[in-house]
Amino acid sequence: MEVPEIESVRWFFTERGEHLDAALKTQAHVHAPAEGFLGKYVFSLDHKVIGKQYYALALVSVFVGMVLSWLMRFHLVWPNAKIPGLEIIAKTGAPGGIITPEYYLSLLTMHGTLMVFFVLTNAPFAGFGNYFLPIQIGAEDMAFPRFNMMSFWTTFVAFLVLITAFFIPDGPPISGWTAYAPLSAVGKDAGPGLGWGQNLWVISIALFCVGQLLGSLNFIATTLDLRAKGMTLMRMPISTWAWFITSAIGLLAFAVLLPACLLLLLDRMAGTSFFIPSGLVVSDRLQNHAGGSPLLWQHLFWFFGHPEVYIAILPAVGIVSHVLTNSLRKPLLSAKVIIYSMMSIGFLSWMVWGHHMFVSGMNPFSSLLFSFPTLTITIPATIITLIWLGSLYGANLQLNSASFFALGFISMFVSGGVSGFFLAQPSIDMYLHATYFVVGHFHMVMGVAAIFAIFSGTYFWFPKMTGRMMNETLGMLHFWITFVGTYCIFMPFHYLGLVGNVRRYSSFVDDFMPALMPLHKFITIAALTTGAAQFIFLFNLVYSRFRGKPASDNPWKGTSLEWSIPSPPPWNNFGGDRPVVYHDPYQYGLKGSTGDFIMQTSPEKILNE
């Protein structure tokens, strides 16, 4: 509904707001302020606390995942070097501190699982989304605060279950984050870690799905039902749109992975044969299964797995667009086109899963069918990139840690995107599949790019979340090392792939691989350095939380609703008021009463509109 932008009618909306408020008091999403330590910080119903809990969980996961990648990189280039202390955690996996081939695969599996699920899904989507989606649409909380709390704690239990795998005698699973059947399905005959380690993995991911389903439902209901007066769908910030589209993808994707995990669990524990065919002889034992299909698991997994890539990257696109527009001090060429492009990406994400399976043994004709939408998806992705680049032209770009990481994101998104051109073609994939080229591709476009967006969002929203500014000097140091370091790590992966260096090998025993060792050493050194720089970020986060400069309500001169409330926001966000929205979210680069911007809540007229 269009709201007349005239000061004299404001009383009307305020009154209606109060009226609405009274009606809403009886509704589920309105709850009393939390009391006591448990209610405030642990079993909190407040979306802001839950958002921070997700963020904290992602932070723990990302550092664990990073240390795992260090161990892998270290082992690849110095296979016989002792890693002091490792034998305490992994008695059988790393006797005497030297990593065994199977422990390498455990590290690889846990690294992938932690990063994809607990970092790339939790931080940009569940973390920031929970905190800022309700605020950006002017809601007091999520539509279902109890579901929300349940969603986080289910995810937390999933995390504990996964981490437990490190401490059981069997050790963590070795079947990779994709857990291809029948390796993951036939049990401990197939190798170490495939007994209880794999069980824990499947249970953890199933729980994770439940958490995400609750969260996605909540995001959708909140966006559709709890928008403030005047907050039409097209007046929502791009970040909110991204979380909204992502939650629609998540609702469908995790609804497929959950039953897939349950079927795998049945194959493992109840003797069913969904993914196991007859006549398999594993470790000299004929397996008592018949009739299943290993490709069924791959189809179910990637039907989830490819949309999952967009679950990680779309919120990143949203966050970066939001931060970038603020830093440009002018609107993007078109926010609408970015939103429509995100929708097309979300839609196309359901038609491309087979490109992970070109050489898997599925019908070779379907490879061609999957190739076309995969290549087509680059069109909306290119539109988004060109809009960012075109919007930079003529901007008054404000440089700080947040905007640098947003610019870094664009660079990574392009670098990781162009390598997709190769892998989307079945004929080239025949050569490059399962090489380091693929590893380089997805680390850049999904891993690092999304993490750059998380950093950007953190530097940008930290003042709002804590009431304190982050240290800019440390932020800059963090950015430069990370930006250059990331390229040093992941660009060479593509070169290795072109030579045919196979991924998921714990050591390079093949005749042609020793020649590539210098490049591997370079990557390892870059990874250790870049990883170490992340502790600067961690320090900055903790230090600024307690000692940072106090932040004003609107330190970046932002326009969206989160900047219209105190830093940090009160428990009910808008102090019991219902905000009224008068404008599109990005009114920058004009003459407003407060400067070069007009806030969404400001009833003033836009002169040059």
Add this chain to the structure above:
Amino acid sequence: MGKLFGVILAIIALASAYPIVTHMYVQPVDISTHGHAIDEQLADTMAEAGLSFVLAQLLLAFCVWKFSNRKEGAKVFHLPGGAKLMVVAAFILVGTEVLALDVLGQKAWAEVYFTAPKPDALQIQAQAGQFAFYFRYPGPDGKFGPLHPDKIDEGNQNYFGLDPANDVEARDDIVTAELAIPVNREVHLLMHSKDVGHSFYVRELRIQQDFVPGLDLSLHFTATQTGHFEILCTQLCGLGHYNMKAYLNVLSQEDFDKWMKQKASEQ
């Protein structure tokens, strides 16, 4: 800082392209009849993707250099053409690229997968298991004996589960750990897995195909050069995955016949 970003990003873009342009890391020699199509497609894609990469990075570097830290209150302005220009550009540039790659790029794929092997192709069976490949030749009768998974006994070197006592066809089958093939003759490889998923990857043949438990797949290819090449497993199959390999031995027809005779006498 904006200028520094521009310079560093430009250096990164050019430094990333350097090893590609100077061919520092390239695929090994191609010994297949279909591989040249893959190599050409790879080169074309590299040219298009590489150019897009360098241009986009340089554009980003330039814009940040030019439009950051401008004077206080500097007037912002918009790119003429706006979003419409960008959408049209994306559709034309990427759209044609997508169509071109998609249509042209299927040649090699079609050659490998959409043409049946010739009837006179040499049939060889390949079995993948944790963590070794085994190959079986049908012997003089030209027929493979049936497989009995329950009879697989690695200790007695019965890798395939053959039963020569009861199956006449199995008696002259030749089982080896290396894949010897004659040069310039089409090979029809019948693939199956004994236990979990594996893959058959020969870089020089430009071929990669998974072994899927429970599914009998096949590949066909022709090697054009003699030599010794590595066959790698590229599907994660367990703790010995990194060490699962075999050799492809491409021999002249005479050498192949000799090799075959010798192997037959060893059985």
